[in-house]
Amino acid sequence: MAKRIRKIAKIRCRGGSQLKEGIDRASLPEDCKAIKELYPEGISKCSYGCLGGGSCAAACRLGAISIENGNVPVISEKCAGCGLCVRACPQNLIELILPQRNIQTACSNMDAGKTAREACSNSCIACRICEKNCPADAVHVVDNRAVIDPQKCICCGMCAVKCPRGVIRDLYGIMTD
Amino acid sequence: MSYTFTVNGIIRTTDQDKPLLRYLRDDLLLYSVKDGCSEGACGTCTIIVDGYAVKSCVLTTKRAEGRNILTVEGLSVREKEVFVFAFGSCGAVQCGFCIPGMVMAAKALIDRNPDPTDEEIKEAIRGNVCRCTGYKKIIQGIKRAAAILRGDEDTKFVSQFADEDTHGKIEYISEYGTPYDPEVVSGIANYRNYGHASIYGTRYDPMELSGSENPVNYDRASIYGVGQNVFRIDVRKKVLGYGKYPDDIGPEYFIPEDKPELIMEQAGWTREELDDALRRGEIKAGTTIHRRGEHGCNACTIVESDMPPMAYVSAVRSDYPRAIVKKIHKEKAESLPGVLGVLTAADVPCNKVGHIQQDWDVMIAEGDTTRMVGDAICLVVAESPYILEQAKKAVKVEYEPLEPVRNISEARAEDAPPIHENGNLCQQRHVVRGDAAKALAESAYTATAEFRTPFTEHAFLEPECAVSFPYGNGVKVLSTDQGAFDTRKEICHMLGWLDTPERVVVENQLIGGGFGGKEDVTTQHISALAALKFGRPVKAKFSRSESLRVHPKRHAMEGTFTIGCDENGILQGLDCEINFDTGAYASLCGPVLERACTHSVGPYNYHNTDIRGYGYYTNNPPAGAFRGFGVCQSQFALESLLNVLAEKVGISPWEIRYRNAIEPGLELPNGQIADVSTALKETLLAVKPYFDNNPKDRVGIACAMKNAGVGVGLPDKGRAKLIVKDGIVYIYTAASDIGQGCQTVFCQDVAQATALPIYKIRNGVANTENSPDSGTTSGSRQTLLTGEAVRGAALLLRKAMDESGIIEANLDRLNGREFTYEYFEPTDKLGSDKPNPRSHIAYGYATNVAVLDEEGKVTDIYAAFDAGKVVNPLSMSGQIEGGVLMGMGYALTEDWPLEDCVPKAKYGTLGLLRATETPEIHAIHVEKDWLLDVSYGAKGIGEITTIPAAPAIAGAYYAKDGVLRTSLPLKDTYYSRK
Structure with missing residues (x-):
């Protein structure tokens, strides 16, 4: 008896980048596509991250995504993996993953290390410490950010424990908080 | 800073930030948590943290702050019994080194999902490597454990364990005729050694055990004889993780003569048992104490009162496949506090070992040329593994790198540098x-x-490890290898003791997989050398990367x-x-x-x-x-x-x-x-x-x-010795069970030949001192050669029983009798003209x-x-x-x-x-x-x-x-x- 393979949504950004000078969160529209049209270069120092407009939460029919004060959305256990939020995110930050693959990256910044470090306190700086420590050759820095190959990853969490920036997270909250 | 967390229900605090694996093994002596790689790859150290299966080598004590940690030792008695039964009856246990990790991964899964599908089980153990079983029987074992735990499997016979959780009886659930743990049947399963101190095993009445509907005839060979689906004899100690592989021998294993009361803790003895043993004069240097009632599982060894505690040895290995060792700077390392010394080739009586051809340098001497990146240059001996690592870094070696010989065509080129004296053609x-x-x-x-085929790594789950200590006028080596007598021979060659091989005693512990990769000496000889040099127990253990580099x-x-x-x-x-x-x-x-x-x-x-x-x-x-x-x-x-x-x-x-x-x-x-x-x-x-x-x-x-x-004409013999002690037949044969199950096969051979029930048959702790040489575990030979020797000895026992009208009930009349048998069938050399x-x-x-x-x-x-x-x-x-x-x-x-x-x-x-x-x-x-x-x-x-x-x-x-x-x-x- 085959069960349907359940997936859940995962956002590859933890927030942490400050808004650019002169941009006020309260004045931004509550729609990410609209924000992106107003500010094609982005609203924060990191141009890759979450815009905080809440489009994903608006798209979710299960109320699984909550968003407060422009922070990065939180996806609850209600998520059924339908993928509506994936399409709603103009930054392409949301991916569907297998819930048992608990070790995941949480940054999409593709700038070089120094620029990325200055842009956000939670950014991947392409230091490759994860690569060096991965026992399974599953994580690699691609376009200046850590990317985990789900085929190879054995979810040991070594990269999450070693990551100096807290970019790689344990969704179970054991290896990282 | 200090870090506090709960381990198996007890609050623990440490001020050291280190991998949890090291804390659990070294500080709490929780040896079910196996160290297979220390890099997150193998899964043998899997534990449960706040309900999730986690590799303890990855998590640190610092990150474990406030968490609730569970190891196999902390499972409830019922859970332990269910996993022993489920894994044993499904045949899920071979070498056993991955098993405690599998149990923990399974427990985390079953707690969340009481009725997992095969696919879900596979996913849950995806991070746990098993090299022996092909996973199929482990998956079946987990399925059965889940079924019993959720109460779905049928009860056919009932066991009688007092259960701390329920204050009642546990019902064991099994299909009719399913094999059951011989340790339970013979009443040697002992609860004091793994957690809950107040629980004791009960000796089973075989007839009662069989239940009423379909009596299982436990008192005849039919249940453990040749051809039966039997429950392996080593399941319990492997599933529950208290069986000892050499790395599970820590400093606490060596108990000085003048502190016998420490035995009570280590072996689960009572005061009375200790006093008895003292009265009988059994507590003296050199004695190995077995866990209470379990002859097959060592608890500790008595050493002389003035013997210093266990030390650790490890080799500094070559960075270059081929380089002249110009100078070894060991002074800085030797001056570090806690370093006992640094040994070089000059300290070895005969600097060569080798399974068949003695061409392998124990260490590469100054002026000599390395042959591979794993070559040992010098051995550092220190009081603790931590100091050892520091000291190894302090050794500086000057090399003159040379062009290596990379492959077969380079090796046979006319101008190829000779790697050994006689050139590069090793055999033809x-x-x-x-x-x-x-x-x-x-x-x-x-x-x-x-056709071209690659090198292949054995990837056995247990890295090489050996513990040696001074013993009599020589040394005793607790090993994990495929042939105790072969290991003895290689060590004797190194020590120049080939004329007095009995000075070296090799005793295999549990062996966490071999597949051929544990035939050569790797750690055994260096730990023996260091133990003799410094007059104390010394552990030599390979890291996983060292294991990958060194063994063939x-x-x-x-x-x-x-x-x-x-x-x-x-x-x-x-x-x-x-x-x-x-x-x-x-x-x-x-x-x-x-x-x-x-x-x-x-x-x-x-x-x-x-x-x-x-x-x-x-x-x-x-x-x-x-x-x-x-x-x-x-x-x-x-x-x-x-x-x-x-x-x-x-x-x-x-x-x-x-x-x-x-x-x-x-x-x-x-x-x-x-x-x-x-x-x-x-x-x-x-x-x-x-x-x-x-x-x-x-x-x-x-x-x-x-x-x-x-x-091929070699004197390849199977030998066995049966000794009757306390009305029980002990099988002594120095045949390594690397996980394939030959020790169980030998019990079956004896059961078949003598019609004795399994609770009258046990494997003795075999070593080169008390057991005959029965050759190497190689060439699929143990079941056939040693099996035939065991059968021969068992038939001699049967004859003695028949002659004196002895049955199982009065087998103690044969106490002290020994039955030995040697099996040898000559073969012809390759190229024979027959x-x-x-x-x-x-x-x-x-x-x-x-x-x-x-x-x-x-x-x-x-x-x-x-x-x-x-x-x-x-x-x-x-x-x-x-x-x-x-x-x-x-x-x-x-x-x-x-x-x-x-x-x-x-x-x-x-x-x-x-x-x-x-x-x-x-x-x-x-x-x-x-x-x-x-x-x-x-x-x-x-x-x-x-x-x-x-x-x-x-x-x-x-x-x-x-x-x-x-x-x-x-x-x-x-x-x-x-």
């Missing part, structure tokens, strides 16, 4: 019968190709094979040249090369062969024994070419094999007459339906044969069929094996499933990349197949009525299981796309690394 063999050139010239069809691999092969047949597909002749890369040292190059040559002809009926084999030294890591023993390489080539011939003749790959298959009475290609037990045709017939009923373009087939016993030489005492045969799906994924492997009498069907299926999966890894994913002789792989990137990647492996036992008249007809199964899978899978791809793949791992498959 020439096997000729008939006239191969003429036969091939007259063949209607021929096929020829060059499966030989890489480059070979050219030509085979011919007539117009009906009847084979005519074979010509081949096999070149092996044996790396820096010979190890077992000679015998492995010989087996590759003698088996390259396959199990077929033709008599013109010209086989040339060469083994070359290079600066690569050494190659030696590996399950399959040279035959994996040559059978891959031969069987691949048979498919080409079949196509030319216009018959199916099955048909060409069946037409040529050897039968009893025919001559094998080496001239030996195939004996009555030969069942190759039967294995072919067993898989025929699967070959015929799957799509022609997605199915492949291969046969194999493999010798049992060392053979018309029908007998190379080996027996051969096993096999046929595998591999089935692909449309994408090219292997979905099923039908694996039929002739191993003579099947002694324990459960174990035999486990051997087959594990061996076949290993063969599938060899075919598709496993590799051992080298860059200028430097290994590039880590444990996690070797390409070991994980639970989620396993196909359905269907083990088929082919058992004939006609069997050999030794060892109840058993021929052994260990080695042959790995051989036919790779060529069968290659055959399936050949059928799919018509491309003859001539190298391993196979290229352009579903499994090729993207």
Whole structure:
């Protein structure tokens, strides 16, 4: 008896980048596509991250995504993996993953290390410490950010424990908080 | 800073920030948490943290702050019993090193999902490698554990354990007739040693145990005899993690003579038991104390009162495959506090070891040249592992790097630098019968190709480890290896004690997998050397990366094979040249090369062969024994070419094999007459339906044969000694059980021969001092050779019983009696001029069929094996499933990349197949009525299981796309690394 393979949504950004000078969160529209049209270069120092407009939460029919004060959305256990939020995110930050693959990256910044470090306190700086420590050759820095190959990853969490920036997270909250 | 967390219900605080694995093992002595790699790759250290399965080598004490941690020791009594029963009755336990980690991964899953599917179980243990079982029986074990825990499986008999959780009785749930733990049946299961201190095992009344509906006859051999599905004798200690592998021997294992009360803690003795032993004078230096009631599990050893505590030794190893060691700067390391000393080649009485050829330097001396990156330069001995690592970094070695010899063609180049005195040709063999050139010239069809196969890493879960301590006028070595007497010989060679070998005592602990990789000494000799130098216990333990670099691999092969047949597909002749890369040292190059040559002809009926084999030294890591023993390489080539011939003749790959298959009475290609037990045709017939009923373009087939016993004229003997003590028969034979289950087989042999119940039969703790030499665990020989010796000794016991009218109830009348037996059947040397030489005492045969799906994924492997009498069907299926999966890894994913002789792989990137990647492996036992008249007809199964899978899978791809793949791992498959 085959069960349907359940997936859940995962956002590859933890927030942490400050808004650019002169941009006020309260004045931004509550729609990410609209924000992106107003500010094609982005609203924060990191141009890759979450815009905080809440489009994903608006798209979710299960109320699984909550968003407060422009922070990065939180996806609850209600998520059924339908993928509506994936399409709603103009930054392409949301991916569907297998819930048992608990070790995941949480940054999409593709700038070089120094620029990325200055842009956000939670950014991947392409230091490759994860690569060096991965026992399974599953994580690699691609376009200046850590990317985990789900085929190879054995979810040991070594990269999450070693990551100096807290970019790689344990969704179970054991290896990282 | 201090970190506080809960471990098995007890609040613990530490001020050290270190991997949780180290804290649990070193500080809390929770030895169920195994250290297989310390890098997150293997899963043996899996524990449960806040309900999730986590690798404890990854998590640190700092990050564990506030968490709730559970190890196997902390499971409830009911859970422990359920896992022991479920894993044992499903045959899930072989070497056992991965098992506690599997149990924890399973427990985390079952807690969340009480009724998991196979797919969910596979996903849950995806991070846990098992090299023995092929996962199938572990998955079944987890399924059964879940079923019992949620109350779904039927109760047929009831066990009587007091249960702390329920304050009542636990109901054991099992199908009728399911085998049950012999430790429970014999009342030696002991609860004091793993947690809940107040629980005791109860001696079972066998009749009561059998229940009312269908009485299980526990008091006769029928339940543990030859041919029964029996519960292995070592399940409990492996599942619950209290069985000792050498690394589970810590400083607390050595108890000074003047502190006997420490024994109570270590062995679970009561004050009265200790006083008794003291009165009898049993507590003296050199005595090994066993856990309460358990003869097979050491708890501690008494040492002299003034012996200092355990120290640690490790080697500084060469950074270069070939370099002159100019200078070793050891002064800085020696001056560090806590460092006992640094040993160099000058400190070794005889600086050479080697399994057959003594060509392996214990250490490379100043002025000498290294032969591989793993070569030891010096040994650092220190008070703690931490100081040891610091000190090793403080040793500076000056090298003059030289150009290495990278491969076979560089090794045989005329101007190649000689790696050893006698040049780079380590071994050669020439096997000729008939006239191969003429036969091939007259063949209607021929096929020829060059084949290449890679080095393969054994990847046993337990890294090498040994603990040695001064003993009598010599040294005792607690080891994990494949032959205690071989290890003794190598150590004696190093010490210059070959005339007084009894000064070295080698005792194997539990062995966490071998597969051929633990035949050579690795840690044993260096720990013995350090123990003697410093007069104290010394542990030598390899890190995983050290293990990967040092122990010998499966030989890489480059070979050219030509085979011919007539117009009906009847084979005519074979010509081949096999070149092996044996790396820096010979190890077992000679015998492995010989087996590759003698088996390259396959199990077929033709008599013109010209086989040339060469083994070359290079600066690569050494190659030696590996399950399959040279035959994996040559059978891959031969069987691949048979498919080409079949196509030319216009018959199916099955048909060409069946037409040529050897039968009893025919001559094998080496001239030996195939004996009555030969069942190759039967294995072919067993898989025929699967070959015929799957799509022609997605199915492949291969046969194999493999010798049992060392053979070829060597004095290969099986020896056993039975001693009756306290009305119980103890089996003493220094035969290593590396996980294959030979110790259980020996108990079955005794049960069969004497009709004694299993609770009257036990394995003694065998070592080179108290047990006869029964040879190496290699060449599928223990079940046959030592099995026959055990049977012989048991029949002598039976005779003594019959003569005096003794039955099990009054067996104690034979207390103190010993029964010994030696089994030896001479064989003929290779190249013997007899018309029908007998190379080996027996051969096993096999046929595998591999089935692909449309994408090219292997979905099923039908694996039929002739191993003579099947002694324990459960174990035999486990051997087959594990061996076949290993063969599938060899075919598709496993590799051992080298860059200028430097290994590039880590444990996690070797390409070991994980639970989620396993196909359905269907083990088929082919058992004939006609069997050999030794060892109840058993021929052994260990080695042959790995051989036919790779060529069968290659055959399936050949059928799919018509491309003859001539190298391993196979290229352009579903499994090729993207």
